[in-house]
Amino acid sequence: MVPRAEFRSYYGRPILKKPRWKAPHMPGYLYLGGLSGASSTMAALADATGRPRLALTGRITAAAAGTAGAGLLVAELGRPERFLNMLRVFKPTSPMSVGSWILAGQGGFTMAAAASAVTGIAPGLGRAAGAAAAVTGPLVATYTGVLLADTAVPAWHEAYRHLPLLFAGSSLASGGAAGMIATPRGEAGPARRMALLGAGLELAAAGALERGVGLHEHPELIAEPYRTGRAGALLRAGRALTVAGAIGAVAASRSRAAGVVAGLALTGGALCTRFAVLYAGHASAEGPKYTVVPQRERRTVA
Template sequence: MTDFRSYYGKPVLKEPTWKSPDVPAYLYLGGMAGASSVMALLADRTGRPLLARNGRIAAAAGATASVGTLIHDLGRPARFLNMLRVFKPTSPLSVGSWILAPFSALAGAGAASELTGMLTPLGRLSASAAGVLAPAMTTYTAVLLADTAVPAWHGMYRELPFVFAGSAVSSAGAIGMLTTPRAESGPARRMAAAGAALELAAEQRMHGRDELVGEVYRQGRPGRILKVAKGLTWAGAAGALLAGRSRTITAASGLCLTAAAALTRYGIFHAGKESARDPRYTVVPQRERV
């Protein structure tokens, strides 16, 4: 291990100024909305109208709430609108803004048509277009975090998109399980189990990394939060596989996966802040690379 020295132990990086719970909620809601849009699109194509309806509503509600939490963190709506003044392909923040804004509008139009029964063809078209944008919606926030200099986020740039994608898919499946009768929610249960499996596999790889920065995910407050999230994910995945037999198991599984997805974002967010505070996570890896 490289000897560690820093200037009076002062942080090398400025700690992210993003607020909690605004940003963790933004990360969770956006992912859930994107995956719910895909669920709705596939349900519509396979003749499951109630699951499609619930997916569209979840996508619109999640996207709208995600924009709301982001604006609350920014402080003024004008700051969000300013991010849409230009499109900069080299900036994950700019690209993310241009994913979030049209997705929210399209998902909202699809849900509004679903709820009112008006302009149904246009509503279906809008919901389908949102479904096309949905894969980017579920993962762009992971890229946004990994593109920063924050050690805990940047050091896991390979794993974070898979963690976020799996968590988003499982949380959308959970919404489908909670809102749709068991007779029609089979695809949502399978979606929840598959998403949980992807998330757990990616987290295992992330937590098993030998790099120094990996320890921030295993200790302190972030470690405790992520351990609880992992337990809930396992419980929710097991429940999703058995949920077809009982409404009680279905509800418990959906709640576990929803809580797990939110806690995963919360734990990863705070792991990043912890790693920025401690200069060891910045200085030692840099010296080892040199």
């Protein structure tokens, strides 16, 4: 009998082109966008509950992270006018188009809210801008997960359920970490709770990705890039840092130093997660089996 044919590609060449997104620009943008989104939401909630110092921290962090993230995105695009060209149209079916408009709105709202908070000028307009940023913030924190899943890269496309949750948890942990680091212990309680909530969500989503839970086609195969190579090492490092940060966040209610250390650990965990997702996508695009094996199964079923 002729042995069963195994997957192959033309001289072992990749089926897909490797994504052009590179480090540190794209992972840095993913992290800073999530930080800006979570911080703007934290600032609005702090302002509504009478915590002015935490609100100030959130507004400044949201504006600074949003500006830095936009700079990394423009650098990744190569020419600034490319971002402006994306604002010439609004296409609801395109995550890139919708995300560009959300990012532009988030940047304007956070800058206006932070400027008002720092200068004391037009406080009413500043609070209104902060409230608007609290609406666009969660979208900025999660739309990038939808954007990655809308590509043909197997490790991203098959994780369309996981990536938005992973980025949401990582963003909440990042925003809470910034609040713990820059806010006095007595007023940082909401930031600690946000960090714990985000850490739990991030750990759950990352764990599901590594185990292939919720992946429809060849879950073990598609999850492999998240367990091996640079992506696997970074996810494990991120998990260790996130767990350490969560433990520190519990102790931060009694010690400012513990809050700072916990915030730094959570920040490191969030960065490791974003870099891991990028490298997992690269690995799955470069490996022909991640594309060929699911395609052959679909053809056999059809």
